[in-house]
Amino acid sequence: MSFTYFQLFAASLLSVVTYLLLQRRQRPPLPFPPGPKGLPLIGNLRDLPNEPGSWLKYEKLGRDIGSDILHLELFGMHLVVLNSEKASNDLLEKRSSIYSDRPQLKTLAELLDLGSWSLSFFPYGSKWRDWTKALYVHLQPAGVRRYHPVQTKAARQLLSNLLDTPQDFLKHTRQMVGQATLKIAYGFDVDPRDDPNIARTDDALQGISVAQSRGNIFNFVPFLIHFPWWFPGIGFKKDADIYKRKLEQSRDIPYEAVKRALEENRAAPSIAASMITDLSEKSTPEAIFMARGLPHNIYAGGIDTTTAAVQSFVLAMVLYPEVQKRAREEIDSVLGHGHLPEFGDQDALPYLKAILYEVLRWNPLAPLGVPHLLTENDVYNGYFIPAGSMIFFNSWAILHDPTTYPEPSKFKPERFLDPAARAPLPDATFGFGRRICPGRFLALDTVWITIAGMLAAFEFLPAIDADGRPVPPAQEFVFLLAS
Template structure:
């Protein structure tokens, strides 16, 4: 065959396979959930947007009048749940068949990440064993032991914001990286530009690049077997670099902890605990778990938490009344110029409401991680076949105007009135058996950082060339983990003699 005829042959075989699949599926007695009408063979391939999928899926449901919508792409079924009831009915009440993950080819095959990043695991015995080990380090009774580390990082964040407030986005990511580095590996980060945090950032960038390229591979998985020079298969060459970046961050830090243990200078951490539990008889899987669990904590946790805190700064700039009310509560409870710690949380109800509203208004994962149905099943008279990808449209649920009036406004008070308060948005961290096991740790870190920033600084719009306030847009990045697009603001200290006050607070802690 010539090069051109080989392509034609593969394309023809694919079309015939999809045609047979579609004809067989049409024999089922129950209809698929409603959705946009697709084209023969390719289905709704032309209807799926390249960006901000959650907006489109919410629009489909609103126009169709259904809280569950269906699309089909080249024989692959996609179901989106636009209400909390539908998400709860399927992902929680039927979690036995909706706890699987689709195997994202480029992440599992080319990056090998699906072999050690817990969130990507298919549902099964390996996931259960790793989840149990992860939960042992992140359960609610354990999470408080990390609070001194979080407090130290929060104080460092304030110090960095005082010195170079224009770099606030970088400082926020450094704070999260500092905490994850300490918790996962027991390693203290440098005050700025820490090389270990930089390695994790590079790993994250590699995963993001891989996810972008994975779209075509998930639709045409046979491309994984083609050489890099084949049209559409160029990512095979790039993936070698991505894989190296990801594994360098994981393995380099693991080896550092091994040396620290050998030299009797290691401090308590997830990696130290995992390594200490190994023996000469440990299996390859047990060794991989000892590397993979701390690696997941350090690499994966940075993005979601830092996006939430960047959104907090944006909310404070755009909603000065909410900022003022939060600062008044802090000043009335602690006194002006004093910084909060975890012990103060119970006396700060408005700050707690701000955390709820932040996770609702700017949910870091608008569509959550995809679930996969492992069995054919019927829901409300609709047929959902095995293998269907199921997404909970968290953004749509948390912006439902019936549940949350004026959903696009940042209004923490919606969670304060005992008689009319809105439901707390717990679904931000996932559903059912695949709910994030580190959610208590993440909530602690977000609350502490935003409470300290609010006590120490005032957040104002930046000014344009003519000195007029230039508020940032309320625009977010279109990605699996979504945060505000880069923006500028003015950050002014509220504490008299701020540097000295921060130093005193740090010494007291």
């Protein structure tokens, strides 16, 4: 049966209205958590969680109404924002058996087909469990030590690139993370300045950011996915196929290259090589597909987040010269002037470690996390949270809670050293419960070796304008949903 577009539109509208009416009649057994007032029909459309700065808005709103848990509604969909570590732990960690699903974000999961091979979008279930288990074989704390030489080499290359063209530090930092990650995931030695593999993968990943902004409407008004691309507001649908293909190519080209290299006995050790080698004639199609898809998750999960952490560190150093001075003094006193720190020096450099934690706390890289999905009705602190709610943890609010981190907007690494009032580690930056970031141990090491080398080798100063006056750096952060 075929429908005209008008029929489709009318049917969708009718189903929304029916749904809303049903919602009105089915009163929840207890009140929903408090939240911003919505408009009729569209609910909180104007308060969407991945608008820039929405984490600040939710943090303030929670403070104003005295609740660490907020509720929003959009076309009958329930969204819950957790503003405290306690609420996040109580729900996402302690009740993780019902809070570990992911919303099937139409734009990414369906239009770009990431729902079938990007771990972040997998529903909670056996496929997610198999892929996560396979990932941890390579990324658990003891295992990631084997990547130290690769991470050290990439960090040293960054120093050399920065020496040549310091003004390109944004590009160089991304290149450094790409270099380390492609070596770990695929065994590739990349061109130290401009690598085609990095360029191709980054170009493909751009599709995710574009989809998040231009195609976000599909996540909240899912029935629009059935409308033609020329329908107002959904022009992204026309480009989605191109992005989908690019993403598949960025997954398949490196995989095929490793397979070929293994057949010709010239493959370097890597996660992809090890997974392909473990395949046999008895392997299921799903296991073969996992070997193809999982290594790409390591690149996609790590590139934006780890790069942003290093860039956020540079910003902090420019804004807080006294911190870089103290860190450099620590390095010089422990290693002697002119030596670059190695991983073995970590314990002897506590201030440097504290800078790493403060970087992750000061500007959490995913300030509203990656949403979880609740699979059963739940009650928390007398509030009703219906099954199907999207749960956002506001890691920005958690890591800027002044009772845990006094003067939270200041970059103060010493908060992690003070023996009398030591602040808790900024674990919230990596999420909660069963969906916590599996790449966190790898990321911590990459960022540490990078910032250690940069502090030992360089001084970070603000740019100078035409009159020789220092120009304070702009501070602007956007929501990342790349993991």
